[in-house]
Amino acid sequence: QSALTQPASVSGSPGQSITISCTGTSSDVGSYNLVSWYQQHPGKAPKLMIYEGSKRPSGVSNRFSGSKSGNTASLTISGLQAEDEADYYCCSYAGSRWVFGGGTKLTVL
Amino acid sequence: EVQLVESGGGLVQPGRSLRLSCAASGFTFDDYAMHWVRQAPGKGLEWVSGISWNSGSIGYADSVKGRFTISRDNAKNSLYLQMNSLRAEDTALYYCAKDMSLVGSGTFDYWGQGTLVTVSS
Numbered sequence: 001q002s003a004l005t006q007p008a009s010v011s012g013s014p015g016q017s018i019t020i021s022c023t024g025t026s027s028d029v030g031s032y033n034l035v036s037w038y039q040q041h042p043g044k045a046p047k048l049m050i051y052e053g054s055k056r057p058s059g060v061s062n063r064f065s066g067s068k069s070g071n072t073a074s075l076t077i078s079g080l081q082a083e084d085e086a087d088y089y090c091c092s093y094a095g096s097r098w099v100f101g102g103g104t105k106l107t108v109l
Numbered sequence: 110e111v112q113l114v115e116s117g118g119g120l121v122q123p124g125r126s127l128r129l130s131c132a133a134s135g136f137t138f139d140d141y142a143m144h145w146v147r148q149a150p151g152k153g154l155e156w157v158s159g160i161s162w163n164s165g166s167i168g169y170a171d172s173v174k175g176r177f178t179i180s181r182d183n184a185k186n187s188l189y190l191q192m193n194s195l196r197a198e199d200t201a202l203y204y205c206a207k208d209m210s211l212v213g214s215g216t217f218d219y220w221g222q223g224t225l226v227t228v229s230s
Contacts, residue, residue, distance in 0.1 A: 003153070036216050038154070045204060045220040046146075046154065057218060089154050091215060096168045098144075098215040103153040 004029065004090055004101035011107040017078040020104045022090030023071060030071035034093035037066060037075045040103075041086045049088075050075060082108050111135040111219045113205045118224030121195055129224055131188040131205030136219075139163070139183035142208035144217060145190050147201035147226075157203070158190065162211045173199075195228045202226075 005023040012018040022029065022037075029035055035053045038046035048057050050066035053073065063078045073092070077084055085108040090101040117129040129145070144159040158169045158179040167179055178191040188205055202225050206217035 034215055038217070040154075045222055046217070047220075048216065048218050051209065051216040051218075052214075087153075091154075091156070091217075093215045097170060098156040098159070100146075100154045100156060 004092060004099055006088075006090060006101035006104045008102070009105045009107065011109055012080045013109045014080050014082065016080050017076060018080060018106065019077075020075045020088055020090075020106070022073040022075070022092075022101045024073070024092055024094075024099070025071055028071075028092040028094035028099055029068065029073050031095075032093045033068070035066070035068060035073040036091045037064075037073075038089045038091065039084075039086045040089065046089065077106070080108050084108055111207065113207060113219060113221035115203060115205050115221045115224035118203065118226045120227045120229065122230050123196060123228055125195055126191070126193045127195060127226060129190040129192065129203055129205075129226070131221060133186045133188065133205075133207070136207070138181075138186040140211065142166075142210060142213035143181060143188045144206045144208060144213075144215075145179060145188075146204045146206050146217065146220075147199075148204070148223070149198075149201040152201075155201075156215075159208070159213050159215075160188070161213055166212055168213075192226070195226075197228050200226060200228045 037050040145157040202223040209216040
């Protein structure tokens with residue numbers, strides 16, 4: 001069960017936009033519209049940010065958006081703020097199981 | 110307010126067993142699938158196991174299949190994970206997570222704070 005592939009780190013300055021990619025295969029990301037994204041601050045539990053590829057839960061800022069093309073899903077954060085600095089994980093359904101990406105550390109410069 | 114409170118973690122020797130529990134409140138427990146997700150120290154998230162609302166659909170990661178058993182008691186609003194034949198690589202913080210759907214969509218909308226399992230001699 002290979003993890004989805006995410007960049008280890010990304011960075012951006014306040015106010016800028018960044019995009020985190022999540023690459024899977026035709027057996028997971030490419031086959032299902034069930035990709036979710038989670039934000040995790042140090043020592044805290046993960047928080048749902050995007051589900052079903054592009055939907056935002058109530059209470060999540062509209063600065064967060066999701067998309068998918070083929071076997072790759074993406075999370076875009078616009079208008080970067082200091083509090084966005086955290087680890088981000090993607091997750092996809094893979095047929096009777098779920099698989100996470102390795103995580104991306106976002107640094108706000 | 111949705112609350113998920115895990116318990117049962119601790120230090121255990123390789124080859125031994127441990128049973129984790131997750132007490133749920135603040136929502137209709139038997140309306141949702143539930144999952145266990147773990148995170149080894151300094152590492153990423155790993156889905157471990159999931160169970161549908163009525164226990165009719167259950168799944169496991171290959172890394173724990175045959176050793177771990179997930180179950181739920183809807184009358185007690187509780188989720189469990191029986192872990193047998195524990196290995197050093199099972200050392201992790203184990204999170205209980207609520208799914209957004211009955212059968213399991215893999216959208217984990219609420220998480221507990223986790224219970225730490227350490228497997229070491």
